[in-house]
Amino acid sequence: MGAALQWNAAGPLERVLSRLxxxxxxxRGHLCRCPAHEDRSASLSIAEGEDGxxxxxxxxxxxxxDVLAAMGLQVADLFPPSQRRAHxxxxxxxxxxxxxxxxxxxxLGVLGREAVVIEIAANELAAxxxxxxxxxxxxxxxxxxxQEARAVLT
Ligand SMILES: [Zn+2]
Incomplete structure (x- = not known):
């Protein structure tokens, strides 16, 4: 462990998560309430790309x-220091x-979890x-x- 873990701890993912x-x-990532709109469910997905x-x-x-502005961050804050250059x-x-x-x-993670809720309700109703x-x-x-997940997938 050591270097890589410490680098991660100070990396952009940590910085973003700490503001949410x-x-x-x-x-493979995280979900939470989106800071950029009135969010009843956990609409914001946060994941880390392979390059950090x-x-x-x-x-x-x-x-x-909009999400970055609500967190007080800029696009550059999403990138590890080595990636902050013109792309x-x-x-x-x-x-x-x-x-x-x-x-x-x-x-897909949302669909999997919510399908269980709907299945339980269906079984209750069927009984x-x-x-x-x-x-x-x-x-x-x-x-x-x-519905939100379907909108993403279609
Ligand atoms: Zn939002």
């Missing part, structure tokens, strides 16, 4: 610039693809149970999250 509201691990850059994606549609079009396309793949990965207000609210949240 209770990010939780999800798949931070990949942000708001499922509700906020731009990376070629190929590198920008690669970064865009990596961000999209991270968003897909996060969306003739009536869902309480809390369960109904959770079911609605699950449907909202599935």
């Amino acid at each position: 509201d209770r990010p939780r691990r999800s798949g 850059r931070v990949l942000l994606h708001c499922f509700a549609g906020c731009s990376t610039e 070629t079009p190929e590198e920008r396309r690669a970064a865009w693809r990596a961000a999209r793949e991270a968003a897909w990965s996060a969306a 003739g149970s009536v869902l309480g207000a809390e369960d109904l609210a959770r079911l609605r949240l699950a449907c909202d999250r599935v």
